[in-house]
Amino acid sequence: MDLLIEYGYIGVFIASFLAATILPFSSEVVLTGVLMAEASYWPCMIAATTGNFLGGMTCYWLGMAGKTKWIEKYLHLDRSKLERIQHRIKNKSSWIGFFVFLPGIGDFIAVALGFLRSNVWVVAGSMFAGKALRYWVWMELVYKVREMAT
Secondary structure, X not given: OHHXXXXXXXXXXXXXHHHOOOOXXXXXXXXXXXXXXXXXXXXXXXXXXXXXHHXXXXXXXXXXXXXXXXXXXHHOOOHHHXXXXXXXXXXXXXXXXXXXXXXOOHHHHHHHHHHOOOOHHHHHHHHHHHHHHXXXXXXXXXXXXXXXXX
């Protein structure tokens, strides 16, 4: 973590990207360290949001690469049930994509949206909005705590 903090904005980008993939990683620790080192607000916001968004889209594309035969074989879901789920999620992907920022389950949501072939543009837009909101709230919290400490 210290190494990524030393890399500043690039470290924030890398940490945010890794945190949005299926790897267990906390971008908030690196972001907080960089912010506490007096880094500028907007470059941190851009690096964190962009890195996390690209990591989330990587999970989406991994889901897109999945094959229905694999799901049927390994998860024992029949094709008709899968098609029903896909139909249900089709018009809700914008809302569901927004929640990809959630720790723990966000990666699985992104993979599921890709597998279910949700509209990539709607998912990308809502995912970006959710991730930007996440980092905006976190950064504001860090600034408030830092302000209270001084």
